[in-house]
Amino acid sequence: MKLIKKGLAYVDDSSSEEMAAMKGTPTGAGKNSLYRNRAVEENLELFQKMKSGEFADGTHTLRVKIDMAHINMLMRDPVLYRIKHAHHHRTGDKWCIYPMYDFAHGQCDSIENITHSICTLEFVPHRELYDWLIEKLEIFPSHQYEFARRNINYTVTSKRKLLQLVNENYVTSWDDPRMPTISGLRRRGYTPESIRDFCDRIGIAKRENIVDVGLLEFCLREHLNKIAQRRMVVFDPVRVVISNWVPLQAGGKTEILQSENNPEDAGSGMRDLPFSREIMIERDDFMETPPKKFFRLAPGQMVRLKSAYIIKCEQVIKDADGNISEIHCSYIPESKSGHDTSEIKVKGTLHWVNAADAVEVEVREYDRLFKVEDPSSEEGDFKDYINPDSLKVVKGFAEPSIKNAKLSDRFQFLRKGYYCLDKDSTDEKLIFNRTVTLKDGWTKEVKKN
RNA sequence: UGACCCAUGGUGUAAUGGUAGCACUACUGAUUUUGGUUCAGUCAGUUAAGGUUCGAAUCCUUAUGGGUCAACCA
Numbered sequence: 001m002k003l004i005k006k007g008l009a010y011v012d013d014s015s016s017e018e019m020a021a022m023k024g025t026p027t028g029a030g031k032n033s034l035y036r037n038r039a040v041e042e043n044l045e046l047f048q049k050m051k052s053g054e055f056a057d058g059t060h061t062l063r064v065k066i067d068m069a070h071i072n073m074l075m076r077d078p079v080l081y082r083i084k085h086a087h088h089h090r091t092g093d094k095w096c097i098y099p100m101y102d103f104a105h106g107q108c109d110s111i112e113n114i115t116h117s118i119c120t121l122e123f124v125p126h127r128e129l130y131d132w133l134i135e136k137l138e139i140f141p142s143h144q145y146e147f148a149r150r151n152i153n154y155t156v157t158s159k160r161k162l163l164q165l166v167n168e169n170y171v172t173s174w175d176d177p178r179m180p181t182i183s184g185l186r187r188r189g190y191t192p193e194s195i196r197d198f199c200d201r202i203g204i205a206k207r208e209n210i211v212d213v214g215l216l217e218f219c220l221r222e223h224l225n226k227i228a229q230r231r232m233v234v235f236d237p238v239r240v241v242i243s244n245w246v247p248l249q250a251g252g253k254t255e256i257l258q259s260e261n262n263p264e265d266a267g268s269g270m271r272d273l274p275f276s277r278e279i280m281i282e283r284d285d286f287m288e289t290p291p292k293k294f295f296r297l298a299p300g301q302m303v304r305l306k307s308a309y310i311i312k313c314e315q316v317i318k319d320a321d322g323n324i325s326e327i328h329c330s331y332i333p334e335s336k337s338g339h340d341t342s343e344i345k346v347k348g349t350l351h352w353v354n355a356a357d358a359v360e361v362e363v364r365e366y367d368r369l370f371k372v373e374d375p376s377s378e379e380g381d382f383k384d385y386i387n388p389d390s391l392k393v394v395k396g397f398a399e400p401s402i403k404n405a406k407l408s409d410r411f412q413f414l415r416k417g418y419y420c421l422d423k424d425s426t427d428e429k430l431i432f433n434r435t436v437t438l439k440d441g442w443t444k445e446v447k448k449n
Numbered sequence: 450u451g452a453c454c455c456a457u458g459g460u461g462u463a464a465u466g467g468u469a470g471c472a473c474u475a476c477u478g479a480u481u482u483u484g485g486u487u488c489a490g491u492c493a494g495u496u497a498a499g500g501u502u503c504g505a506a507u508c509c510u511u512a513u514g515g516g517u518c519a520a521c522c523a
Contacts, residue, residue: 015521016520016521019521020519020520023519024519025451025519026451026452026518026519027450027451027452027519028451028519030519057521058521060521061521071451071452071453072452072453072518073452073518073519074518076519079520079521081521082521083521084521098521100520100521100522100523101522101523102523105523121454121455121516121517122516122517122518124453124454124517124518125452125453125454125517125518128453146454148455148516150461153460159523160523201461201462201472201473202461202462202472203461203462203463204462205455205461205462206454206455207454207455207456207515207516208455208456208515208516209460209461209462210460210461211460211461211473212459212460212461212473212474214460214473214474215460215461215472215473215474218472218473218474219473221485221486222486225485225486230483232483263482263483263486264486264487293484295484296484304482305482306482306483307482308482310482337482338482340482346482347484348482348484349481349482349483349484350483351483412483412485414483414485415483415484415485416483438483438484438485438486439484439485439486440484440485441484441485442484443484444484445484
């Protein structure tokens with residue numbers, strides 16, 4: 001109203017197409033609207049009618065009168081209000097006009113006495129209009145400051161693009177653990193501390209950027225390493241029989257061992273770990289003909305079982321197809337963890353679970369959502385570059401203490417990665433999300449050779 | 450054929466006109482009952498050309514490269 005009365009705003013009857021045609025181009029001036037010089041009284045009356053719903057959607061707009069030849073296209077008489085017969089939760093159906101973003105922006109900031117209104121770089125040209133409106137409206141002078149948005153490689157951060165991923169079912173929901181949304185990251189197991197640390201490290205500036213997702217993962221691992229409870233879970237098991245352990249049937253027993261919950265946190269305590277004649281280890285922790293520097297199990301070689309004993313591989317049992325079905329090992333009784341008097345030094349330590357009470361769990365392994373670093377800058381649609389293998393569901397066999405897992409717990413599955421319980425879990429079936437893997441020096445070593 | 454924004458190692462980000470630094474990554478090595486962690490170290494940078502200045506990443510000019518702008522979207 002103030003602008004109309006000042007003779008700075010007018011009601012325009014042009015259609016959207018007509019207005020676009022008269023707007024000109026970045027290199028050519030636009031033309032004045034036929035309705036630009038309406039009398040103040042007439043404008044007030046028409047605007048009143050727009051508001052009260054006497055016109056159909058799209059028939060009229062309220063525009064501000066600046067300069068149709070302005071070098072900044074946003075200053076060529078931009079629209080302030082358009083008619084929309086939309087139901088509003090406060091005004092119901094009585095109020096039929098809605099402001100454009102540029103018109104509302106400065107006033108919202110001003111009403112709240114915002115001194116620094118920050119936004120992304122594409123709004124730089126809008127600042128001129130923002131300032132112009134504040135000046136003419138004579139309201140509190142908020143100021144807009146622009147910075148570059150933060151991008152992360154192998155994903156998209158645009159809300160509009162993320163919306164497509166949800167709507168078109170490329171992911172299950174906004175909180176799908178592959179989504180770079182707060183709810184997605186949270187469900188995936190990211191801690192708030194790690195996200196804040198990441199934000200501090202990447203800083204803020206005006207230049208285009210794509211931050212390496214590796215930095216986010218570094219912040220995450222650094223925090224998780226300090227707080228995550230250690231557990232042992234075997235994913236692709238092979239059975240190991242401790243040949244010199246007395247079988248249960250012959251009076252042998254299950255020994256209860258102790259293991260620290262977190263070696264980085266002295267106050268985190270210990271937990272019980274059953275150990276007996278038959279255990280499971282990771283299939284790729286054994287090789288019949290190992291390369292150099294393979295510090296795991298191999299015929300005749302010794303390794304330590306974490307928090308348990310040192311074992312020596314004596315014999316490999318294969319099935320009819322030649323696949324390894326069992327590995328027979330002897331254990332060194334004097335090498336018990338914490339009471340080792342054997343003086344044997346081994347290079348490798350393996351995680352394991354006791355076969356008799358292993359708990360089967362489902363594990364969801366996530367990978368990057370896109371195959372390329374910057375999906376939006378590639379040819380064609382960004383969705384053409386979605387990684388089809390971003391979710392892999394696998395089985396795991398966990399030590400019995402896993403049954404006490406709560407939704408808020410963070411775990412490190414030894415030598416594997418960080419995991420958390422997913423909300424899809426039931427009492428019968430525990431489901432874990434892989435938050436992030438551990439740094440893996442060995443695969444790198446293998447690739448070199 | 451216009452206007453505006455931006456340009457520092459592979460990545461991200463610092464440096465009243467005064468020694469180009471920090472972090473991640475990569476690579477070496479040490480430690481390790483997680484090939485994790487930790488510790489020590491190495492490689493690597495001011496887009497280019499002029500100008501101003503005792504002195505330029507910083508100021509000026511031009512060039513080059515990248516981004517943005519023609520919704521009744523936000």
